[in-house]
Amino acid sequence: MSTQASSFLATRRGKLTLALLCAVAFLDFVDASIVNVALPSIRRALHFSVPGLQWVPSAYLLTYGGFMLLGGRAADLLGRRRVLVAGIVTIGVSSLIGGLAGSSGVLIGARLAQGVGAAMTLPSALSILTTSFREGKDRHTALGVWGGVGGLASAAGVLLGGLLTDGPGWRWVMFVNPIAAVLVLGGVFALISGAGSGVRSGSGPGGRFGHVDVRGAVLVTGGMLLLVYALVRAPMVGWGSFLTVGEIAGAVVLLAAFIVNEVRHQNPLAPLRIFRINGLGFADVTQLVAFAGFLALFFFLTLYMQEVLGYSPIQTGLAYLPLCFAIGIAAGVSSQLLSRVGTRPVIVAGAVIAAGGLYWLSRIPVHGSYVSDLLPGMLVLSVGFGPVFVGVTTAANAGVPASEAGLAASLLNASQQLGGALGLAIFTAIATSRTDGVLAAHASVPAALTAGFGRALMVGSLFILAAAVIGLRATNTRGEEAQPPVGRAQPASS
Numbered sequence: 001m002s003t004q005a006s007s008f009l010a011t012r013r014g015k016l017t018l019a020l021l022c023a024v025a026f027l028d029f030v031d032a033s034i035v036n037v038a039l040p041s042i043r044r045a046l047h048f049s050v051p052g053l054q055w056v057p058s059a060y061l062l063t064y065g066g067f068m069l070l071g072g073r074a075a076d077l078l079g080r081r082r083v084l085v086a087g088i089v090t091i092g093v094s095s096l097i098g099g100l101a102g103s104s105g106v107l108i109g110a111r112l113a114q115g116v117g118a119a120m121t122l123p124s125a126l127s128i129l130t131t132s133f134r135e136g137k138d139r140h141t142a143l144g145v146w147g148g149v150g151g152l153a154s155a156a157g158v159l160l161g162g163l164l165t166d167g168p169g170w171r172w173v174m175f176v177n178p179i180a181a182v183l184v185l186g187g188v189f190a191l192i193s194g195a196g197s198g199v200r201s202g203s204g205p206g207g208r209f210g211h212v213d214v215r216g217a218v219l220v221t222g223g224m225l226l227l228v229y230a231l232v233r234a235p236m237v238g239w240g241s242f243l244t245v246g247e248i249a250g251a252v253v254l255l256a257a258f259i260v261n262e263v264r265h266q267n268p269l270a271p272l273r274i275f276r277i278n279g280l281g282f283a284d285v286t287q288l289v290a291f292a293g294f295l296a297l298f299f300f301l302t303l304y305m306q307e308v309l310g311y312s313p314i315q316t317g318l319a320y321l322p323l324c325f326a327i328g329i330a331a332g333v334s335s336q337l338l339s340r341v342g343t344r345p346v347i348v349a350g351a352v353i354a355a356g357g358l359y360w361l362s363r364i365p366v367h368g369s370y371v372s373d374l375l376p377g378m379l380v381l382s383v384g385f386g387p388v389f390v391g392v393t394t395a396a397n398a399g400v401p402a403s404e405a406g407l408a409a410s411l412l413n414a415s416q417q418l419g420g421a422l423g424l425a426i427f428t429a430i431a432t433s434r435t436d437g438v439l440a441a442h443a444s445v446p447a448a449l450t451a452g453f454g455r456a457l458m459v460g461s462l463f464i465l466a467a468a469v470i471g472l473r474a475t476n477t478r479g480e481e482a483q484p485p486v487g488r489a490q491p492a493s494s
Contacts, residue, residue, distance in 0.1 A: 009138040013191065017132060018142050020187040022149040024084070024125040027091070027180050028118045029150050032060060032420070033157030033298055035111075037313045038170040040306075045170065046104045058232040059108045061424075063115030065417030066225035070217055071116075072123030072410020073269050076403060080124045080131075081192045085185065087120030092181030099174035110174070122413050127405035128192060130397045137339060140394060144335020147390035148328055155324045155382075158298060162317020216261045216269035223254030224414065231421040235428040274404050274411075279475030283347075283396040286474050288415040290351060290388050290467035292423025296460030297358060297381060299424060300431060300453040301374070304364060308446045308453075319370060323382045330386030337387075343395040344476035350387030351468035355461045357381025362457035366450045388467070395475040423463065431456040 008014040035042070035056055043053050075083040091114055098110030126146065133142040164172040230247035237243050262268040275281050305311040305319060334346050357380030364373055393412065400408040435452030439445070 007134075007138055009133055009141060014133070014138075016187075017191050018129070018145060020184065020191055021125045021129045022146055023180075023184055023187070024088070024121055025146055025149050026153045026156075027088075027177065027184065028122045029153035030157040030160065031091070031114060031118060031177070032057075032064070033154055034161040034164075034173045035060075036298070036302055037158055037161035037306075037316055038165040038173050041165050041170040041313070042107070046101065046107060048104050052104060054232075054236070055108050056111060058421075058424075059111035060115040060118070061417060061421055062225065062228050062232060063112050064118050065115075065228040065414060065421060067116050067119035067221060068123065068414040068417060069224060069270060069407075069410045070221050071119040071121075072127070072406040072408075072413070073217075074120070075124040075127055075406035075409075080128050080406065081188065083120050084124035084128070084192070085188060087117045087122075087124060088181050088185055088188070090114075090117030091121065092117075092178040092185075095174045095177030095181075099171045099178075101174075114177075119410075123406050123409035126393075126397070126409035126413070130400065130405045130409070131402045139397075140338045141335060143394040143397060144331060144338065144390045147393040148331025148335065148386055150389050150393070152324055152328050152331070154294070154298065155320045155327060158302060158320045159317040159324060162313040162315070166312060166314035166317075213261070213265050213267060213269035216258055216265060219254050219258035219261060220269065223251050223258055224418075226254060227251035228418065228421045231418075231425040234425040235432065239425075239429060270407055271404065274400070274407055277399045277475075279398075279473060280396055280400070280408070280411075282470055282473040283392050283475055284411050284415040286347060286351075286388075286467050286471045287392045287396065287412055288419035288422070289470060290354075290392070290464055291416045291419035292426070293355070293358060293460040293463035293467065294385065295420045295423040296427050296457050296463075297361065297378075300427065300456045300460075301361060301378075304368075304450065304453045305374075308366065308450055309368060309370075319374065320378075322375060323378045326379050326382035327386045330383045331390050332386075334387035334390045338391070338394060339478050342476040342478045343391045343398070344471065344474055346387045347391035347395065347471035347474055348468045350384040350391060351464050351471055352384065354381050354384030354388060355464040355468065357384060358457055358461035358464060362454045362461060364450060364454055364457075366444075366447050368450075384464075388464075392471075392474070395477065398475045398477040423460065427456040427460060430459055 009018065039053055039056060042048065042056060048056070071083065071087070094110045094113035094117060098107050098114070101107040101110060129142055129146060130139065133139045160176075161173050164170070164176070226247055230244055230251060233247070234244045259272070262270055262272050302316055305316045306313075311319065330350075334350065337346055357377050360377035360380060361374065368374060396412040397405070397408055431452035433452075434455040435448045438448040438451045443451075
């Protein structure tokens with residue numbers, strides 16, 4: 001067997017392919033956070049109401065989470081490169097429209113379309129990665145880099161948002177995407193083969209589209225959209241309101257009907273047999289719970305810096321710079337540890353460390369100092385943040401057959417988006433309740449806000465600690481070699 005056949009990653013093309021796929025991941029993860037620092041500027045420019053402003057980040061989250069399972073399975077059934085290209089084009093065009101938006105409605109519509117594009121690109125790119133690099137050292141290394149980029153991009157989005165908002169203006173948080181999309185598309189056509197076995201043929205009349213599970217697609221997309229929508233709106237309308245309870249109940253009914261449909265359908269959209277893979281479900285739940293806690297960091301710490309400490313957008317962005325470097329270093333180290341100790345110890349240890357860092361940050365004072373009150377906790381958290389991303393991503397894709405790689409990728413990323421929506425809804429309610437209580441005791445507004453943000457960060461640390469407990473049941477793999485792939489090691493990107 002040649003060196004190329006044994007290690008695609010060792011080749012120049014393999015390294016370029018990994019860099020390209022990680023660039024796609026970076027584009028998607030950055031979009032989730034890059035607008036946060038720009039929100040005050042967007043509000044003034046487009047005359048958003050305070051409740052309406054929440055939909056700038058939430059619209060992206062809604063369609064990203066709602067269409068994730070459909071996007072991942074479409075990659076398996078219709079071709080991974082085809083779906084990837086469609087998603088990148090959707091992100092580029094919608095971002096251009098958003099940057100040119102003259103009204104709040106146009107911008108929210110553009111963010112909805114961005115989410116749809118991301119729901120196609122992220123699972124497609126991750127499934128191309130897992131089918132291109134052989135299970136074992138190559139895949140662990142590739143997934144380690146991917147997980148590190150994911151964690152890094154979440155922090156870098158805040159940094160880039162601050163630099164762009166204070167520099168050329170808030171519209172450039174949207175305009176950067178079309179430029180990036182053109183560059184990434186060139187790489188996709190140059191490096192990713194369009195001829196693969198990702199399209200599953202149906203038997204009988206109608207060919208490969210004759211037995212497509214349309215009912216399942218409608219049920220899972222409708223259920224996910226309604227669930228994320230309910231979670232996003234819950235802090236505004238109340239958890240106990242008739243609307244929230246009705247929306248969540250409706251989402252549960254739709255998703256339950258989807259499961260029944262998948263059990264009965266001859267050619268299901270999402271074969272439930274994938275959950276027979278040992279530990280896969282626990283890895284996805286770990287991602288859901290952990291990301292709910294991690295979101296508390298970026299959302300409430302950003303608000304604390306700007307509303308309590310008076311940081312400008314660029315100061316807020318630069319405050320996350322050490323976090324970006326630390327996450328990258330921690331992810332690189334943890335990817336090397338996977339082959340020695342396995343994914344489970346990396347996930348659990350990373351989550352415990354990250355929980356400690358977030359708890360440290362929950363003790364922020366009203367007149368806080370960046371060096372003494374923020375930086376230490378941020379660095380501790382970042383040491384755990386990178387390993388959790390790397391370990392969970394590797395565990396959730398271990399042992400998954402190539403024909404269901406897109407489904408596995410979409411399950412992992414849907415867990416992340418649901419966790420983000422759930423965390424934002426819960427922690428916003430907690431922070432608001434604590435702030436109102438402190439204000440009722442005639443405290444100053446900065447003191448009340450700090451108390452609310454601190455309470456949310458503390459509960460976020462408990463979520464990450466819970467993720468460590470769940471992670472004890474996640475897949476534990478050290479990169480054991482799977483059966484050698486038939487034919488070449490060159491990626492069949494389908």
